[in-house]
Amino acid sequence: MVFAEKGYSGSSMEAIAKTANISKQNLIYYFPNKELLYKRVLKEMLDIWIEKLSFLETEGETPEVIIRRYVQEKMALSRIYPNGSKVFAHEIISGAPMLKEYLISHLKPQFDRDVLLVKSWISKGLIDQTDPEHLFFTIWAATQTYADFSIQIEILLGKNNLDQNDFKRAEEAVTEFVMRALGARKNI
DSSP: OHHHHHTTTTOOHHHHHHHHTSOHHHHHHHOSSHHHHHHHHHHHHHHHHHHHOOOOOOTTOOHHHHHHHHHHHHHHHHHHOHHHHHHHHHHHHTTOTTTHHHIIIIIHHHHHHHHHHHHHHHHTTSSOOOOHHHHHHHHHHHHHHHHHTHHHHHHHHTOSSOOHHHHHHHHHHHHHHHHHHHTGGGGO
16 A cells, blocks of 8 residues: 555655554565565566456457456456556556566566457457557556546546446446447457
């Protein structure tokens, strides 16, 4: 939570220990310094995303089924791990100083595989021509905004907190937007 609110440079081990309701000594026992703890938080969040968010093509599944599942999972991660998303956003906005190599070694290979799958759908005529890389960037931006900019959405929707119905509504809107843009609905 501290990293999510203050970023890496604005966070201290004291504040983290206090928020976690443990002693600073106990925290330092497991994580001798802030950098190790921060990298662990980032890597765990990215590992969850990579595990849950790949365009896995299963025999007989249409692009629509795969895309719907992808958006649903991405929205669920924004709902379940909003602070993880905010920590990741802070890191990326800062130029990924702690995570760059990990992004290259772990996220990039999965991204490349998913882009190839989307290109195969285009070549088979299953979806309309699109820029596969920017398709992913758009889905990520549209879904992560519900975690990273939740306060803005809460204000604009006149809510104190986003609830499960808000996330479901957002999931349906984002999915339909993407499906219409890809023309994938014609292939159901």
